[in-house]
Amino acid sequence: xxxxxxxxxxxxxxxxxxxxxxxxxxxxxxxxxxxxxxxxxxxxxxxxxxxxxxxxxxxxxxxxxxxxxxxxxxxxxxxxxxxxxxxxxxxxxxxxxxxxxxxxxxxxxxxxxxxxxxxxxxxxxxxxxxxxxxxxxxxxxxxxxxxxxxxxxxxxxxxxxxxxxxxxxxxxxxxxxxxxxxxxxxxxxxxxxxxxxxxxxxxxxxxxxxxxxxxxxxxxxxxxxxxxxxxxxxxxxxxxxxxxxxxxxxxxxxxxxxxxxxxxxxxxxxxxxxxxxxxxxxxxxxxxxxxxxxxxxxxxxxxxxxxxxxxxxxxxxxxxxxxxxxxxxxxxxxxxxxxxxxxxxxxxxxxxxxxxxxxxxxxxxxxxxxxxxxxxxxxxxxxxxxxxxxxxxxxxxxxxxxxxxxxxxxxxxxxxxxxxxxxxxxxxxxxxxxxxxxxxxxxxxxxxxxxxxx
Amino acid sequence: xxxxxxxxxxxxxxxxxxxxxxxxxxxxxxxxxxxxxxxxxxxxxxxxxxxxxxxxxxxxxxxxxxxxxxxxxxxxxxxxxxxxxxxxxxxxxxxxxxxxxxxxxxxxxxxxxxxxxxxxxxxxxxxxxxxxxxxxxxxxxxxxxxxxxxxxxxxxxxxxxxxxxxxxxxxxxxxxxxxxxxxxxxxxxxxxxxxxxxxxxxxxxxxxxxxxxxxxxxxxxxxxxxxxxxxxxxxxxxxxxxxxxxxxxxxxxxxxxxxxxxxxxxxxxxxxxxxxxxxxxxxxxxxxxxxxxxxxxxxxxxxxxxxxxxxxxxxxxxxxxxxxxxxxxxxxxxxxxxxxxxxxxxxxxxxxxxxxxxxxxxxxxxxxxxxxxxxxxxxxxxxxxxxxxxxxxxxxxxxxxxxxxxxxxxxxxxxxxxxxxxxxxxxxxxxxxxxxxxxxxxxxxxxxxxxxxx
Numbered sequence: 001x002x003x004x005x006x007x008x009x010x011x012x013x014x015x016x017x018x019x020x021x022x023x024x025x026x027x028x029x030x031x032x033x034x035x036x037x038x039x040x041x042x043x044x045x046x047x048x049x050x051x052x053x054x055x056x057x058x059x060x061x062x063x064x065x066x067x068x069x070x071x072x073x074x075x076x077x078x079x080x081x082x083x084x085x086x087x088x089x090x091x092x093x094x095x096x097x098x099x100x101x102x103x104x105x106x107x108x109x110x111x112x113x114x115x116x117x118x119x120x121x122x123x124x125x126x127x128x129x130x131x132x133x134x135x136x137x138x139x140x141x142x143x144x145x146x147x148x149x150x151x152x153x154x155x156x157x158x159x160x161x162x163x164x165x166x167x168x169x170x171x172x173x174x175x176x177x178x179x180x181x182x183x184x185x186x187x188x189x190x191x192x193x194x195x196x197x198x199x200x201x202x203x204x205x206x207x208x209x210x211x212x213x214x215x216x217x218x219x220x221x222x223x224x225x226x227x228x229x230x231x232x233x234x235x236x237x238x239x240x241x242x243x244x245x246x247x248x249x250x251x252x253x254x255x256x257x258x259x260x261x262x263x264x265x266x267x268x269x270x271x272x273x274x275x276x277x278x279x280x281x282x283x284x285x286x287x288x289x290x291x292x293x294x295x296x297x298x299x300x301x302x303x304x305x306x307x308x309x310x311x312x313x314x315x316x317x318x319x320x321x322x323x324x325x326x327x328x329x330x331x332x333x334x335x336x337x338x339x340x341x342x343x344x345x346x347x348x349x350x351x352x353x354x355x356x357x358x359x360x361x362x363x364x365x366x367x368x369x370x371x372x373x374x375x376x377x378x379x380x381x382x383x384x385x386x387x388x389x390x391x392x393x394x395x396x397x398x399x400x401x402x403x404x405x406x407x408x409x410x411x412x413x414x415x416x417x418x419x420x421x422x423x424x425x426x427x428x429x430x431x432x433x434x435x436x437x438x439x440x441x442x443x444x445x446x447x448x449x450x451x452x453x454x
Numbered sequence: 455x456x457x458x459x460x461x462x463x464x465x466x467x468x469x470x471x472x473x474x475x476x477x478x479x480x481x482x483x484x485x486x487x488x489x490x491x492x493x494x495x496x497x498x499x500x501x502x503x504x505x506x507x508x509x510x511x512x513x514x515x516x517x518x519x520x521x522x523x524x525x526x527x528x529x530x531x532x533x534x535x536x537x538x539x540x541x542x543x544x545x546x547x548x549x550x551x552x553x554x555x556x557x558x559x560x561x562x563x564x565x566x567x568x569x570x571x572x573x574x575x576x577x578x579x580x581x582x583x584x585x586x587x588x589x590x591x592x593x594x595x596x597x598x599x600x601x602x603x604x605x606x607x608x609x610x611x612x613x614x615x616x617x618x619x620x621x622x623x624x625x626x627x628x629x630x631x632x633x634x635x636x637x638x639x640x641x642x643x644x645x646x647x648x649x650x651x652x653x654x655x656x657x658x659x660x661x662x663x664x665x666x667x668x669x670x671x672x673x674x675x676x677x678x679x680x681x682x683x684x685x686x687x688x689x690x691x692x693x694x695x696x697x698x699x700x701x702x703x704x705x706x707x708x709x710x711x712x713x714x715x716x717x718x719x720x721x722x723x724x725x726x727x728x729x730x731x732x733x734x735x736x737x738x739x740x741x742x743x744x745x746x747x748x749x750x751x752x753x754x755x756x757x758x759x760x761x762x763x764x765x766x767x768x769x770x771x772x773x774x775x776x777x778x779x780x781x782x783x784x785x786x787x788x789x790x791x792x793x794x795x796x797x798x799x800x801x802x803x804x805x806x807x808x809x810x811x812x813x814x815x816x817x818x819x820x821x822x823x824x825x826x827x828x829x830x831x832x833x834x835x836x837x838x839x840x841x842x843x844x845x846x847x848x849x850x851x852x853x854x855x856x857x858x859x860x861x862x863x864x865x866x867x868x869x870x871x872x873x874x875x876x877x878x879x880x881x882x883x884x885x886x887x888x889x890x891x892x893x894x895x896x897x898x899x900x901x902x903x904x905x906x907x908x
Contacts, residue, residue, distance in 0.1 A: 030660070034679040160646060169642055170624050170683075187641065188623055191614060206484070224708070225488040227701035229624075229683065246700050247681035250707065254678070254800065257711045261796055280817040284825075287789055287818075291826055294785050298778030299833060306774045319773045320760045323889055324752030326780050331748050331885075335741055342715055346708060363734040364741075371738075372745055379753060431785075435777055 005035065009042035016047055025054055033067045040068065048072065049079045058084075062091035070103040086115035089124070093167055095140035095248070098127035126241075135219045136212035138252065139233040139242030142167030145175045148182065148203060153195035159187070168230050168245050174203050181232055181240040183207060209234045212241055219244045220252045260345060263421065290428055297432030301326070304436055308443035311450060317384050318446050321393050322439070324376065328397060329404045329438035332368065333430045336361050336408025341422050344412065354417075358409045365405025366398075373398030388449055396445045400438040407433055459489065463496035470501055479508055487521045494522065502526065503533045512538075516545035524557040540569035543578070547621055549594040549702070552581035580695075589673045590666035592706065593687040593696030596621030599629045602636065602657060607649035613641070622684050622699050628657050635686055635694040637661060663688045666695055673698045674706045714799060717875065744882055751886030755780070758890055762897035765904060771838050772900050775847050776893070778830065782851060783858045783892035786822060787884045790815050790862025795876050798866065808871075812863045819859025820852075827852030842903055850899045854892040861887055 008027065015024045028036065028051060040048050055061050065073055065088060077085040077100075089097045089112060101109040101124065109128075113121040123141055130136035144159055144166045155172065163169050172190065174183040183203035193202050209232045210219045219231050223246055230245045305312065305322070312318055340357070343349035349357065377394025381387060411430055412422035462481065469478045482490065482505060494502050509515050519527055519542065531539040531554075543551045543566060555563040555578065563582075567575040577595060584590035598613055598620045609626065617623050626644065628637040637657035647656050663686045664673045673685050677700055684699045759766065759776070766772055794811070797803035803811065831848025835841060865884055866876035 032662070032680055034681075156645065163642060163646055169645075187645075188617060191610065191623075191641075192617055208486070224701075224704045226486055227488075229700070246683070246704075247678075250678045250700075250704065253704065253707065258796055258800065261715065261792060280814060280821055283814075283818045284821040287786075288822060288825065291782065291785060291822060292829070294781055295778060295826060295830060295833075298775075298781040299830075299837070301777035301781070302774035305776070306771075309770050309773075312773055313767075313770050316763050316767050317760075319763075319766055319776070320756035321752075322773070322776050323755035323759070323780055323893070324749060326777055327748055327752040327755070327784075327885060327889065328745065330781075330784070331745060332741075338715060342712055346712065360734060360737075364737045367734055367738040368742060368745060371742065372749060375746070376749060376753075379749075383753070431781060435781065439777070 005038040006042060008035075009039045012039065012051070013043065013047060016050060021054055024051065028055065028064075029060070033064055036064050037067045040072065045072075045075060049076055052076050052080060058087050059091045062088050065100075066092055066096040070100065073100055074104055082111060082115060086112050090116055090120055093140045093142055094120075094123050094127055094242075095138055097124050098137075102128060130212065133216050134212065135210045135214045135216050135233050135244060136241070138216050138219075138248050139212070139244050140167060140248075141242045143171075143173060143230070143232070143240075143243040144169050145173045145179070145240055146199070147177070148174045148198075148200040150199050151195065152190050152193040152197050152199055152202070155185075155190055155199050156195075159190075168243060171228075171230050171243075173207075173232055173240055173243075174199065175240050179240055180238040181207060181209060181234050184232070207232060210244070211236065216244075216252050217256055220249045220256070223249045224253065256345075260341070263427075293428040294431065297428060297435060300432060301435035301439055304439040304443065308447060311443065311447045315389070315446065315450055317386065317389055318392075318443070320384070321380065321389075321442070324393070325397065325400060325438045325442050326435055328372065329400045329434040330431055332365060332401045333404040333408035333434045334427075336365070336405045337412050337422075337427075337430055340409050340412040344416055344422060354413050357413070358406055361409040362402060362406045365402040368405070369398035369401035372401065388453055392442070392446045392449050396438075396442040399441050399445075400434070403437050403441070404434045407437075459492040460496060462489075463493045466493065466505070467497065467501060470504060475508055478505065482509065482518075483514070487518055490518050491521045494526065499526075499529060503530055506530050506534060512541050513545045516542050519554075520546055520550040524554065527554055528558055536565060536569060540566045544570055544574055547594045547596055548574075548577050548581055548696075549592055551578050552591075556582060584666065587670050588666065589664045589668045589670050589687050589698060590695070592670050592673075592702050593666070593698050594621060594702075595696045597625075597627060597684070597686075597694075597697040598623050599627045599633070599694055600653070601631070602628045602652075602654040604653050605649065606644050606647040606651050606653055606656070609639075609644055609653050610649075613644075622697060625682075625684050625697075627661075627686055627694055627697075628653065629694050633694055634692040635661060635663060635688050638686070661686060664698070665690065670698075670706050671710055674703045674710070677703045678707065714795070717881075747882040748885065751882060751889060754886060755889035755893055758893040758897065762901060765897065765901045769843070769900065769904055771840065771843055772846075772897070774838070775834065775843075775896070778847070779851065779854060779892045779896050780889055782826065783854045783888040784885055786819060786855045787858040787862035787888045788881075790819070790859045791866050791876075791881075791884055794863050794866040798870055798876060808867050811867070812860055815863040816856060816860045819856040822859070823852035823855035826855065842907055846896070846900045846903050850892075850896040853895050853899075854888070857891050857895070858888045861891075 008031070012024055012027060015027075031039065043051075052061055052065070055064075065076060068076070077088070080088070089100070092100070101112065113125065116124075127137065127139070142165065144162050146155055146158055150158065159166075159169055159172065170187045172185045172187065173181060174185065176182050183205045184207045185199055185203050189202055190199070193199075208222060208226060208228075210222065212233050212235050219233075222228070223231055223244070228246065230243045232240055233242045233244060234240055340349065340361075373394040376397050377390040380393045381390035384390075408430055411433075415422040462485070466478055466481060469481075485493065497505075506515055506519070509518075519530060522530070531542070534542070543554070546554070555566065567579065570578075581591065581593070596619065598616050600609055600612055604612065613620075613623055613626065624641045626639045626641065627635060628639065630636050637659045638661045639653055639657050643656055644653070647653075662676060662680060662682075664676065666687050666689050673687075676682070677685055677698070682700065684697045686694055687696045687698060688694055794803065794815075827848040830851050831844040834847045835844035838844075862884055865887075869876040
């Protein structure tokens with residue numbers, strides 16, 4: 001794939017230099033939009049702009065442009081001029097046009113909207129009002145809505161008429177006179193039906209929909225669970241506003257996961273998809289707040305060691321096992337919290353199963369603790385040739401891991417209950433608590449045992 | 455949602471006790487399959503089985519059964535008896551029937567297949583041959599394939615005939631006499647076309663397909679990138695074997711992510727979706743191997759401390775900052791590796807951008823290191839009232855973080871180059887290397903400074 005794309009890019013660059021316009025156009029029209037995006041990665045900006053100037057068909061431009069990142073979009077639109085840009089916006093799906101306008105300055109956005117036909121401009125403006133990550137912000141209006149008094153045949157004819165405008169014709173939404181959503185029919189059922197049958201007879205009235213103000217993740221989860229190709233978006237009055245299609249949902253699901261993963265390691269939301277290529281300063285900023293929390297945690301853990309500096313002074317070997325206690329406790333805690341966060345996110349775990357799950361995970365911690373604890377005490381015994389130290393380290397590791405597993409499971413569940421995102425809140429807190437707890441357990445057992453048996 | 459489902463479950467339980475069979479059936483038929491699954495979570499096994507015995511329609515049973523987990527499926531099939539079970543298998547999508555047969559014993563699977571019509575049994579057996587996670591293992595044969603010499607009208611009539619059998623009729627695949635895939639038409643284009651037009655005129659001949667032996671992730675990535683509703687699966691001869699639909703792909707993408715996340719924290723593949731509810735022993739086993747590697751890493755890090763036990767003995771306060779060095783180094787390393795692994799997985803980062811990325815991330819590490827290093831040296835100075843210690847800790851933290859960022863970026867890239875899964879391989883190795891490196895930097899700077907200035 002990569003080689004094929006590289007080859008095409010080189011060919012385009014050569015053809016552009018030789019002014020073989022027609023051939024370039026043919027290549028571009030043969031590419032899938034996603035392949036075109038790949039090609040642009042290998043082209044200098046000027047050549048990408050040149051290609052867009054070659055294409056006369058606004059619809060094709062809109063299709064290709066929709067796939068590019070917002071920076072490149074802005075550059076191209078700029079080069080094409082305002083008149084052309086507003087024509088292209090008209091051809092774009094409303095959700096994508098709104099995305100683009102949301103990324104440029106409000107003044108530029110206003111100028112482009114003013115150049116568009118009033119009705120289309122209004123539709124896009126409606127979308128621009130929605131907060132990021134709501135269902136409304138990712139819906140589009142390329143759907144087919146029909147009244148229920150048609151026959152199947154009439155409906156199919158209607159769809160033929162409307163199809164050039166509609167992104168999605170496989171679900172047909174049935175609305176009443178006031179545009180309230182009252183049902184849905186699949187194109188499949190429509191084709192299968194007797195052409196003379198009224199669609200009111202075959203309509204599915206129990207439509208699953210989302211509110212425009214709901215989180216986009218809700219829409220994603222429903223589409224994923226119900227295996228839908230699209231879901232209608234309504235307002236509080238039940239009016240059909242738009243649809244969200246399965247391909248948009250795939251993007252949402254992937255974004256959410258990337259976000260969750262980054263939150264878990266504290267590189268926050270600033271690290272969004274395109275920002276992997278951001279400046280070092282932006283990247284550093286996105287990670288700093290979490291690292292300061294982590295630093296505070298480390299200092300607190302250090303103060304536990306300071307509290308026990310007497311015993312450490314007399315048994316320096318105790319220091320050799322600080323890394324094992326911290327690493328193992330942190331790992332078991334992170335494992336438990338990751339498993340819990342993920343199970344909550346995919347809906348495998350309900351918050352009302354709280355107590356049962358903490359208990360189950362604590363048992364896992366105990367099992368792991370026993371096995372690893374015994375192993376480490378043997379290692380300590382052989383390495384340091386000190387029987388007491390072996391007992392101390394094995395026992396405290398075992399207890400630490402039980403605590404780590406329990407806390408790692410408990411915290412994400414608590415955060416979810418109090419409606420704080422468990423992915424972002426768990427990480428630093430879990431590390432700090434487990435570090436302090438582990439070292440406290442280790443050194444207090446150490447003091448006790450060496451005091452009475454040492 | 456949860457409350458609604460709970461209510462329905464309680465109602466069903468009550469109705470079943472009162473033997474109000476008809477009402478139970480009505481409720482079940484009104485539910486979406488995914489809602490039915492939720493309901494079964496609240497029902498005792500016997501009642502779930504009872505419901506399946508009530509439903510006479512094999513197709514409905516097949517639809518509901520497909521959504522349940524394999525354990526529950528096996529229990530229900532068992533209760534329904536072999537004859538009935540084979541009838542239901544016939545009605546299931548081939549991919550789901552194969553999934554089910556793959557989970558029970560080979561002997562039971564054989565018995566059920568023998569009870570089925572030869573042709574259908576053969577189709578399922580073909581699927582059973584595929585290795586897990588290949589495109590072939592998740593494809594189904596519920597597609598429409600037509601010869602290219604039909605007119606649009608004839609094609610639509612054909613689809614009407616075939617539709618009850620086909621899961622997916624929105625893409626129609628065009629094959630030659632030897633069933634080689636030669637093109638695809640969307641139902642949309644077919645409806646839009648002149649009814650008398652030959653479909654050979656409107657067919658898209660540049661079909662994107664996957665090989666049956668390719669990784670299912672390849673199919674997932676293509677569907678996600680191209681916004682397809684389905685992708686055809688062919689063998690090396692170009693024969694059309696089946697299709698993979700977008701809803702299957704959503705499942706694949708979610709599974710892969712869960713797998714990757716679990717690999718990163720070392721809770722391995724055993725922790726698959728359903729296993730969140732596995733026994734403590736299974737759960738402990740899935741995590742142990744990684745913890746032993748981690749333990750070895752901790753002991754190695756400890757041996758660095760042991761190597762410097764002289765200086766530690768004379769400046770015990772050095773021990774107080776061991777947690778900060780380990781935690782911060784580990785965090786920055788994990789952040790860098792997570793960002794890299796995720797960017798590789800989503801295709802935002804190509805391996806040929808290696809050098810540039812390590813350099814970029816190293817700069818991020820330096821920036822973070824400078825800021826956090828200065829902050830921590832001030833903390834150390836105030837806390838310990840020891841100027842030299844402040845210098846030591848600040849300087850070594852800064853260097854450690856640079857190294858951590860570089861290693862965290864480098865390792866996943868190297869693993870990808872040598873075709874080892876970066877998600878599973880990076881974690882423990884990165885922690886160990888950074889722990890050792892960080893402590894070595896810390897203590898060697900500490901020895902030097904305290905030796906010459908102390």
